[in-house]
Amino acid sequence: MLLELDHFSVAYGRRLALCDVTLSMESKALGLLGPNGAGKSTLIRTLLGLLPAYSGQARIEGLDVHRQGKRIRELVGYMPEHESYLPGMTPVRFLRFMGEMCGLPPGAATERAHEVLFYVGLGEVRYRPIDGLSYGMHQKVRLAQALIHGPKVLILDEPTNGLDPDARKDMLRLIGEMVEHSDSKIVICSHLLKDIETCCRDVLVLKKGQVVASGNIEEMKKTDDNVFELRLKGNVDRFMADLAQIGCQMAPGEHDSYQISTPPGTSPRVFFETAHRHQVQIRHFYARRDTLEDIFLQALLDEENGKTAHPQSNRKEPAVR
Amino acid sequence: MPVYDYTYQTWKGERRGAFLRWLAMPRFTYMDLFKKRQVIILFMFCCLQFLLRLAYQYLRVNEELLALLKIGANLPDVDAKYFRGFLDGQLFASLVFSFTLTAVITDDLIHHAIVLYMSKPISRWEYFAGKFLTVFLPLSFLTIIQAVALYVIQIAIAPEPDNWHLYFWKDYAWILKSLILYGGVISVTLSLLILTASCLTKNRRYSGIIFLVTIIGLDLIANTTSEILLNKGYLAISPLRAVLDIGKYCFHTADYRLSLLDAWGGVLLCWEICTFILYRRISRAARYEH
Numbered sequence: 001m002l003l004e005l006d007h008f009s010v011a012y013g014r015r016l017a018l019c020d021v022t023l024s025m026e027s028k029a030l031g032l033l034g035p036n037g038a039g040k041s042t043l044i045r046t047l048l049g050l051l052p053a054y055s056g057q058a059r060i061e062g063l064d065v066h067r068q069g070k071r072i073r074e075l076v077g078y079m080p081e082h083e084s085y086l087p088g089m090t091p092v093r094f095l096r097f098m099g100e101m102c103g104l105p106p107g108a109a110t111e112r113a114h115e116v117l118f119y120v121g122l123g124e125v126r127y128r129p130i131d132g133l134s135y136g137m138h139q140k141v142r143l144a145q146a147l148i149h150g151p152k153v154l155i156l157d158e159p160t161n162g163l164d165p166d167a168r169k170d171m172l173r174l175i176g177e178m179v180e181h182s183d184s185k186i187v188i189c190s191h192l193l194k195d196i197e198t199c200c201r202d203v204l205v206l207k208k209g210q211v212v213a214s215g216n217i218e219e220m221k222k223t224d225d226n227v228f229e230l231r232l233k234g235n236v237d238r239f240m241a242d243l244a245q246i247g248c249q250m251a252p253g254e255h256d257s258y259q260i261s262t263p264p265g266t267s268p269r270v271f272f273e274t275a276h277r278h279q280v281q282i283r284h285f286y287a288r289r290d291t292l293e294d295i296f297l298q299a300l301l302d303e304e305n306g307k308t309a310h311p312q313s314n315r316k317e318p319a320v321r
Numbered sequence: 322m323p324v325y326d327y328t329y330q331t332w333k334g335e336r337r338g339a340f341l342r343w344l345a346m347p348r349f350t351y352m353d354l355f356k357k358r359q360v361i362i363l364f365m366f367c368c369l370q371f372l373l374r375l376a377y378q379y380l381r382v383n384e385e386l387l388a389l390l391k392i393g394a395n396l397p398d399v400d401a402k403y404f405r406g407f408l409d410g411q412l413f414a415s416l417v418f419s420f421t422l423t424a425v426i427t428d429d430l431i432h433h434a435i436v437l438y439m440s441k442p443i444s445r446w447e448y449f450a451g452k453f454l455t456v457f458l459p460l461s462f463l464t465i466i467q468a469v470a471l472y473v474i475q476i477a478i479a480p481e482p483d484n485w486h487l488y489f490w491k492d493y494a495w496i497l498k499s500l501i502l503y504g505g506v507i508s509v510t511l512s513l514l515i516l517t518a519s520c521l522t523k524n525r526r527y528s529g530i531i532f533l534v535t536i537i538g539l540d541l542i543a544n545t546t547s548e549i550l551l552n553k554g555y556l557a558i559s560p561l562r563a564v565l566d567i568g569k570y571c572f573h574t575a576d577y578r579l580s581l582l583d584a585w586g587g588v589l590l591c592w593e594i595c596t597f598i599l600y601r602r603i604s605r606a607a608r609y610e611h
Contacts, residue, residue, distance in 0.1 A: 045608070048439070048440050049439070050436065050439050050440070050607050050608060051608055069444075070339075070442045070443075070444065071442075073440060073441060073442040073443075074336070074442040076440075078440035080433065080436050080437065080440070082433050082436075083432065083433060084432060084433040084434055084436055084437045085432050085434065085437075086428065086429070086432065086434050086437075087428055087431070087432055088353055088428075089349075089353070093349070097345060097349045098437065098441065100337075100342065100345035101342055101343070101345055101346075101438065101441040101442075101443060102336070102342070102441050102442060103336030103337045103338075103339075103341075103342050103442065104332065104334070104336065104337070105334075105335070105337055108332075108334055112332065145437065149332055149336075150330070150331035150332025150333070151331070152331070182330075182331065183331060184331060
């Protein structure tokens with residue numbers, strides 16, 4: 001099991017950053033999602049033993065966070081959110097040092113430092129002083145140091161923060177490749193929905209220190225029965241006017257399409273009948289599915305209304321139990 | 322185990338024991354530190370007293386050379402006072418060399434590197450031990466190692482009818498224990514003070530200034546307090562004074578200003594305060610609380 005929390009709380013002084021969280025989750029690629037201050041980084045740092053827990057139990061890969069901190073850190077590779085490096089070193093020496101700190105023999109650490117740097121795309125700059133590298137390169141060095149000891153679980157804290165579009169795409173490609181091809185489990189902490197959607201299979205949404213939603217992303221993206229996306233050709237105005245008369249609401253969508261929501265109980269057949277009447281061609285038709293953004297916003301809304309959304313709880317084979 | 326063979330590969334080899342992990346810290350620091358020419362020159366300068374004393378010991382037993390140089394044979398003995406003098410001198414040499422080491426934790430604080438260390442399989446105490454060893458080793462080389470080397474050389478080169486042979490067990494054997502103890506107290510105290518100064522700031526220059534101000538400031542405070550309150554015990558506030566007096570006790574020289582208890586009390590209090598500050602600062606840095 002990747003993550004098990006049992007009435008787990010973390011406090012900064014008197015303020016609870018994580019409040020009585022209980023969950024059990026297995027995932028190949030888990031995204032920790034939430035607005036700023038939701039408790040994502042706090043959860044990660046507590047799992048690594050950087051922060052003490054206030055109460056409760058936490059396990060990562062079956063290892064107790066309180067008692068087996070060192071063993072956990074042997075298994076886990078952590079890429080911190082902020083700029084962290086040792087000045088005056090080259091990336092290859094920095095990685096070799098980090099490798100030796102993880103217990104790799106010096107020869108193996110050197111060999112692996114070179115290989116990891118090539119893997120993350122820093123092969124050409126591996127002998128340049130680390131202080132002179134760009135922010136995007138620093139970010140990759142941080143990823144490389146997390147990979148140096150071949151962790152079973154890779155925890156990435158805001159891996160695309162502050163990157164330009166190209167560097168971000170590159171970082172997401174790397175993470176995606178690791179999700180697809182490695183046997184490591186990956187936990188990504190981010191407030192960027194697109195990053196989580198691109199790289200992760202499961203998601204854990206946090207808000208104000210509490211879990212407001214969790215589950216498999218694909219299964220959470222439920223189909224909305226009343227919202228459809230259509231692309232039309234012909235006399236669209238009359239078609240729309242007719243639909244408006246029966247209570248449909250229209251909004252322009254992407255690529256010259258229209259998003260049309262029908263009143264409850266209305267069959268989608270009405271679109272085809274109206275189109276036939278006005279000699280309009282329906283070139284594209286599909287029932288709209290929720291995006292991760294919809295799930296996220298809905299989860300936050302539900303939490304404000306007092307109900308927590310765990311869509312997986314009633315699924316046949318849940319990722320979250 | 323290649324990290325990637327068209328794709329990502331995890332490490333499946335053997336790992337080394339916990340002790341060898343944090344030993345990488347001093348090793349990598351020295352590799353960087355002794356790349357700088359200024360540091361090497363300063364280190365050589367700090368070894369100058371050792372070389373001079375070595376020459377003196379050689380000259381003292383070499384009658385032909387003494388006659389050649391027209392130096393009288395009544396040169397001062399190589400005894401407990403001689404070795405205490407050497408270590409007192411090396412205390413100040415160590416103080417000077419300490420300034421090259423005042424950024425060992427400051428750099429980690431500036432660049433948030435403590436979080437990286439703590440995310441690796443080492444504990445806070447192992448990080449502390451690694452940093453301590455980084456500072457302690459060169460200082461102990463300047464004090465304990467060199468003093469013991471002078472002692473061993475003296476045993477080796479002393480001519481046959483010399484006191485060193487006649488009364489070795491009675492008059493000279495105990496000096497070795499004192500050398501190690503006094504050298505150890507100097508090295509540990511300076512190491513802890515350097516690390517504490519280093520962890521109190523995120524500016525490399527300030528860490529050196531804090532170290533200097535702590536040494537001089539506490540000495541001034543100790544002197545002033547003891548004079549105002551007419552109590553010599555307050556001199557123990559100064560780590561420098563306490564260490565020097567422990568040296569005097571170690572070598573049975575009678576010019577102490579502090580009692581043995583006060584001297585040890587001052588030194589132990591200094592160690593305790595430094596360790597407390599260090600642990601708190603390292604813990605806070607690991608939690609991103611700067």
